[in-house]
Amino acid sequence: MTKQQERARARRRHEEKQKTVKPPVSDATRDKQVFGVILAVILVIAALIAVPKIIGNQDNATPTAAATSTATSTASATSTGGLAAGQKLAAGCTAPPAPQANPKSLTKVPDKATAAGKTFIATIKTTCGTLTFELDGTKAPQTVASFLNLAKEQYWAPSPCHRVTTEGIYVLQCGDPTGTGSGGPGYTFGIENAPKDGTYPAGTLAMARTSDPNSNGGQFFITYKDTKLPTAGGGYTIFGKVTGGLDIVDKIAANKALAPNPTDGTPVSPISILSVDVTEKKA
Template sequence: MPARLHTLWRVTKEQERARAKRRYERQQANLVRQEAERKRNAQVAAVVVALLAVIGGFILLAGKLGKDDKSAGASSSSTSAAPASLAAGCTAPPAVPNTEGKLSAPSADEVSAVTGKTVVAQLETNCGTIELTLDGAKAPKTVASFVQLAQVGYWKDAPCHRLTVQGIFVLQCGDPTGGGSGNPGYGYGIENPPADGTYPRGTVAMARTDDPNSNGGQYFIVYKDSDLPTDGGGYSIFGTVTAGMDIVDKIAAGGVGTDGVAPALPISTLSVTTETKG
């Protein structure tokens, strides 16, 4: 090969290699740029997802606070939004106060004040007045506790949170939390339980847990003769319904609501007053 041609060929090959190198470098640069863009997009996406999660959390929190505020506001009002159905003669029940008691059991003097005496209690409900006659001779501690809770307004706006319609027929009331676990802050033992476990219609007795000393603020009204277990000591009978049993009957006739526990036709205690007789 002539020297000049050899030189030209060498130059051409070097130029081609240079061009190939430049192409390769451009390709690599493009790959690097694309990878950087991919990473940047991934980072942006991650940031967006994180922001959405934070925003969603704020929205959820705001929603919860809004519900709490609404509930708190409603509890100070006389009524809440009307439920789907009400028993005849009933008004919409107030919002559940959802309060826990922080009281002490009645003193010996307070128990003595009702011992051997009759106490008449007026339960003002959103469905009318239910009158109870309480027996201070047979259940003085229970009656003294009932009088105390009435005087401090413990049951204001408290719903009757439980209705039983099979085997045992009772309407259970007296829990300001509305959930069935509230108490006034104290408990006491069983008084005047029927030995045979028979609770006639119109009986007013205390509800409790398995602990025989857990009588507190929850009570039940028997709307149909019932037999309750005597294991553990039975339940304290402390009074009878002497007026307004028709109100209990129409609530019971409505059956149980969708939760399977509370009455379908709501009833709440607006206030309770008591008068001790000689």
């Protein structure tokens, strides 16, 4: 075989080998791939941050309960006064107004003497009808004094009930004008009249808080079925009871919460507080 033939044969072998080799990634393509990976990581982190948490927020009913992981918070769900994807009005309800963008901030804890030894009747008008509460200023004077003051200041007008739980714990949580579950009036106070056994009968009106026993503020919850709550940290202040409209709460709870957790999160059927009026109950 001549040298010319050997060179030709070697050239053919090289060409055949090149056909099976993947082309190298250009610098531009490599930059795009790296950027894509970085962008994907950023989006994942952003998604985790955006999911509203129940645990550790300003005013929460059960800090030891599972986090709600509400994919759509009430604040975003009703930011335009409409319904979020997956939401539907319960019978007899009207569309909720948008949550407050800039709720009132009150820095001074009201004097508990204004409620001590007295009983009050609260009338709460909502987008699903009227609820009535009887407030016990004898057993929970500080809490009731705060409730009276927030009603007077129209702090809750309007505000969505941002959380419903439907498994193990049966509550509708309200009182945050922002609808995020993290809003408070600007002051906090301690626990009063918490049951030592953690028993909260149906129709109980109690304060929501974080794991901090001094984090009571503006959020409260209604139990629509008998409920046992953790006693760690001192329990949750009972300051009254529902005397009318518990069937409304039942109706909201029956439709459960939005995905991804239908047992704990933003109600599928929204309900918002429109006004709160309180009068003293005379003997």
